[in-house]
Amino acid sequence: MSKPATPLRELVEGAIDRQWIVWSRDHPHLARAIDRTRLIDTTAERLAEDPDFRAAMHDADLDERRLVEAARLLAWAEGWIKRALR
Numbered sequence: 001m002s003k004p005a006t007p008l009r010e011l012v013e014g015a016i017d018r019q020w021i022v023w024s025r026d027h028p029h030l031a032r033a034i035d036r037t038r039l040i041d042t043t044a045e046r047l048a049e050d051p052d053f054r055a056a057m058h059d060a061d062l063d064e065r066r067l068v069e070a071a072r073l074l075a076w077a078e079g080w081i082k083r084a085l086r
Contacts, residue, residue: 009044016040 016039024031047053 006044008048009040012044012047013040016043 016036020031020036
């Protein structure tokens with residue numbers, strides 16, 4: 001039985017799905033022996049625990065927050081300019 005869906009698990013599942021058809025054609029015996037659900041769950045768990053992955057996600061979160069703040073600043077500036085030009 002698979003674990004509950006999370007964004008990370010869904011990303012891992014998609015990545016494995018994109019590669020699975022070609023890989024399973026090249027390795028048919030292994031493909032039949034491997035439980036894809038368990039592979040997906042285990043990969044997602046190990047990735048979530050990886051220090052480099054965690055650091056990259058932290059940096060991405062900081063970048064996203066900076067982008068949101070920049071968008072707010074631009075919206076504020078546009079409003080100010082619009083009022084100034086009335």
